[in-house]
Amino acid sequence: MSASVLGFLALALLAQAGFVWMRSIGEVRTGERRPLVLGIVLAGLGLGVLALWQGAGLFGSIAAGLAVALAAVFLTLTVLGRQLRATPAVAVGQPMPEFSAPDAEGQPFSSASLAGRPYLLKLFRGHW
Numbered sequence: 001m002s003a004s005v006l007g008f009l010a011l012a013l014l015a016q017a018g019f020v021w022m023r024s025i026g027e028v029r030t031g032e033r034r035p036l037v038l039g040i041v042l043a044g045l046g047l048g049v050l051a052l053w054q055g056a057g058l059f060g061s062i063a064a065g066l067a068v069a070l071a072a073v074f075l076t077l078t079v080l081g082r083q084l085r086a087t088p089a090v091a092v093g094q095p096m097p098e099f100s101a102p103d104a105e106g107q108p109f110s111s112a113s114l115a116g117r118p119y120l121l122k123l124f125r126g127h128w
Helices: 003-026 030-053 058-080
Strands: 100-102 108-110
Touching: 003 030, 003 058, 030 058
Parallel strands: none
Antiparallel strands: 100 108
């Protein structure tokens, strides 16, 4: 396989990784797809470096260089943008933590008053 083809293949892999990552963001599934995307990015990085090392032609070198640059940016942002994996305060199916807050009329309300009865709790962010 020629070095130029490797360069274009590397760029195609990085484009695919970008597509999968953007789709994962839209579907809120980045955590489970991260290993797949990282594997594709690393494969593209390896092919790009190999294409540059084998002396790809002008367009192959441009494609390989772009693939290597995109992979480096993605990997850097992945390392710098790590979020802490905290245990959620409330999990689905678990009891709600007790709290107190003013109700719509400004009277004190305690979640303990709902114990033993079915209820629907709606929280609003507010209006401004």
